[in-house]
Amino acid sequence: MKSVIKQEVLALNGDEAVAYAAKQSDVDIVAAYPITPQTIIVEKFSEYVANGEVETEFVCTESEHSAMTACLAAATTGARAFTATASAGLALMHEMLFVTSGCRAPVVMAVANRALSAPINIHGDHSDTMAERDSGWIQIYAENAQEVYDSVVQAFRIAENPEVLLPVMVCLDGFTLSHTLENVNVLPDTVVEKFVGTRQLPQVLTHEGKTASFKLDPENPMTVGSIALQNYYFEFKRQQEEAMRNALNVIKQVHDEYAQVSDRSYGDALVESYCVDDAEIAIICLGSTAGTVKTVVDKLRAEDVKAGLLRIRTFRPLPVKEIIKALGTVKALAVMDRAISFGGNGGPVYHEVRHVLYSADKHPYVVNYIYGLGGRDTSPEQIRKIYEDLQRILQTQHVKTPIQYVGLRE
Amino acid sequence: MLEIRIHGRGGQGSVTAAQLLAHAAFFEGKWVQAFPYFGAERRGAPVKAFVRISDEPILVHSQIYNPDDIIVLDPYLYKLVDVAEGLKKDGIIVMNTTQKPEETKIENARIATVDATKIALELNLRVAGLPVVNTSILGAFAKATGEAKLESVLKAIKETWSGSTGEKNARAAELAYESLTKGW
Numbered sequence: 001m002k003s004v005i006k007q008e009v010l011a012l013n014g015d016e017a018v019a020y021a022a023k024q025s026d027v028d029i030v031a032a033y034p035i036t037p038q039t040i041i042v043e044k045f046s047e048y049v050a051n052g053e054v055e056t057e058f059v060c061t062e063s064e065h066s067a068m069t070a071c072l073a074a075a076t077t078g079a080r081a082f083t084a085t086a087s088a089g090l091a092l093m094h095e096m097l098f099v100t101s102g103c104r105a106p107v108v109m110a111v112a113n114r115a116l117s118a119p120i121n122i123h124g125d126h127s128d129t130m131a132e133r134d135s136g137w138i139q140i141y142a143e144n145a146q147e148v149y150d151s152v153v154q155a156f157r158i159a160e161n162p163e164v165l166l167p168v169m170v171c172l173d174g175f176t177l178s179h180t181l182e183n184v185n186v187l188p189d190t191v192v193e194k195f196v197g198t199r200q201l202p203q204v205l206t207h208e209g210k211t212a213s214f215k216l217d218p219e220n221p222m223t224v225g226s227i228a229l230q231n232y233y234f235e236f237k238r239q240q241e242e243a244m245r246n247a248l249n250v251i252k253q254v255h256d257e258y259a260q261v262s263d264r265s266y267g268d269a270l271v272e273s274y275c276v277d278d279a280e281i282a283i284i285c286l287g288s289t290a291g292t293v294k295t296v297v298d299k300l301r302a303e304d305v306k307a308g309l310l311r312i313r314t315f316r317p318l319p320v321k322e323i324i325k326a327l328g329t330v331k332a333l334a335v336m337d338r339a340i341s342f343g344g345n346g347g348p349v350y351h352e353v354r355h356v357l358y359s360a361d362k363h364p365y366v367v368n369y370i371y372g373l374g375g376r377d378t379s380p381e382q383i384r385k386i387y388e389d390l391q392r393i394l395q396t397q398h399v400k401t402p403i404q405y406v407g408l409r410e
Numbered sequence: 411m412l413e414i415r416i417h418g419r420g421g422q423g424s425v426t427a428a429q430l431l432a433h434a435a436f437f438e439g440k441w442v443q444a445f446p447y448f449g450a451e452r453r454g455a456p457v458k459a460f461v462r463i464s465d466e467p468i469l470v471h472s473q474i475y476n477p478d479d480i481i482v483l484d485p486y487l488y489k490l491v492d493v494a495e496g497l498k499k500d501g502i503i504v505m506n507t508t509q510k511p512e513e514t515k516i517e518n519a520r521i522a523t524v525d526a527t528k529i530a531l532e533l534n535l536r537v538a539g540l541p542v543v544n545t546s547i548l549g550a551f552a553k554a555t556g557e558a559k560l561e562s563v564l565k566a567i568k569e570t571w572s573g574s575t576g577e578k579n580a581r582a583a584e585l586a587y588e589s590l591t592k593g594w
Binding site: 009011122123144173175176177179180181182183288289291292294295377378379380 | 428429432433436441442443444445446448467468469470471472473475
């Protein structure tokens with residue numbers, strides 16, 4: 001698979017990579033409210049608008065709640081809508097996140113992951129998006145600025161697929177990705193435009209019995225997001241769950257098709273295995289930390305330690321089969337969580353991975369490491385210590401402390 | 411892979427220096443990373459920024475604990491923070507100071523000094539009244555380490571600021587390149 005398309009290499013930070021991808025994706029409306037560490041995205045995009053590089057309607061809203069409402073409203077008319085937020089901004093959208101997914105509005109949003117207050121903190125962790133994991137949004141976590149760019153382009157295709165019709169969050173670690181300058185290969189505008197295409201609208205029956213495109217249109221009046229009580233609400237929710245199941249395949253298909261034009265791929269789009277095929281000890285994590293883990297795996301492999309990494313790229317929908325399959329040889333597993341579920345016996349990723357492994361044939365030891373809250377740095381040395389802990393568990397066949405905290409003063 | 415840490419004070423442009431240096435290496439076909447360490451910054455407080463330069467894609471996303479080289483934008487910063495912390499053996503520290511390398515009180519490092527403040531004042535290169543030293547120091551870095559070409563640094567500066575601002579900053583980098591004193 002060799003790409004014949006000439007790509008330009010730019011030095012961009014993660015936020016700029018988001019804005020660049022959105023610029024190329026023929027977005028009709030961007031409604032947003034600035035918040036660190038996302039602000040560069042909307043600043044950059046507003047520059048594109050001011051310079052006439054895009055024909056996008058840019059709406060400066062008075063809050064994130066309104067930003068999501070505007071995106072939802074636009075999307076229900078058939079428009080392609082995009083926004084970006086972080087932390088408290090995402091929390092303020094909470095109500096509208098559910099309305100957006102419930103209305104099956106394929107809004108795409110970049111979230112520059114940031115801690116939630118209090119105490120106030122502008123830095124990266126996954127508290128914000130993990131708190132929204134049940135909001136009916138697809139969640140993709142990127143490892144580097146390149147993947148951020150690629151994932152935003154893919155997100156429009158995933159969201160708008162008639163089998164899916166769900167909003168997508170592309171998550172990038174605040175500062176570690178949002179504000180870090182890296183090499184990013186970008187496809188030509190025309191290639192992205194063709195790849196993303198125009199939004200497909202499923203055909204539905206109107207109340208008059210006519211067949212019409214699923215959008216708010218005065219020519220074919222219909223209601224979106226109307227009341228559904230004991231009689232129909234449950235069926236709506238079941239359909240959203242079905243759409244999430246469908247998304248598993250669509251995410252893979254879109255990723256594979258994108259790989260054909262870009263020559264870049266990220267595992268099978270749902271999970272990325274790194275030296276995990278024959279691994280005895282492994283780490284599971286999300287986002288930019290995976291890159292740091294890879295450097296440690298390389299060193300351990302050079303020392304003949306069978307260490308591996310499984311990066312969950314798509315957290316919603318959760319790739320259950322893929323996680324079980326990838327961990328076939330693993331005997332001790334550390335799940336890294338950059339969020340905490342207070343009183344919940346570990347972090348959210350730990351909960352879900354342990355739950356998934358309950359239906360596996362073999363059960364590895366599974367331990368949890370809460371790390372990096374509020375932007376605390378996670379070094380290769382700390383990762384190495386986690387692998388050493390796993391080795392000790394295998395040697396002693398005993399888990400002393402199932403839930404630990406990385407780099408914390410106690 | 412080359413790892414560089416930049417020390418400065420809030421307002422001195424440490425983050426911009428990191429980005430310019432990464433751009434310079436990027437122009438030479440390298441893989442780069444440049445990122446800030448944002449604390450509760452306010453003007454004058456010590457700040458850090460980081461740069462990685464490599465011939466291969468860079469995977470690691472942690473801070474830099476054992477830099478190959480260090481850049482110090484402020485002459486008195488060493489009184490507040492251990493600017494040489496974690497520096498690799500024979501690592502280079504490029505400092506903006508009026509002192510000669512042997513007059514600095516830093517041990518176990520190769521020191522190169524340049525009076526970037528004087529260069530800025532002579533060129534009347536100021537922002538909000540303060541002398542600009544973050545661009546010139548990169549010229550000094552190019553000379554001291556040879557790890558980025560002066561032309562690449564100048565190109566990065568000129569692509570960041572057009573017109574006379576770019577010219578003046580580039581001139582400062584050239585002057586720093588010429589006036590650097592190596593202590594080894």
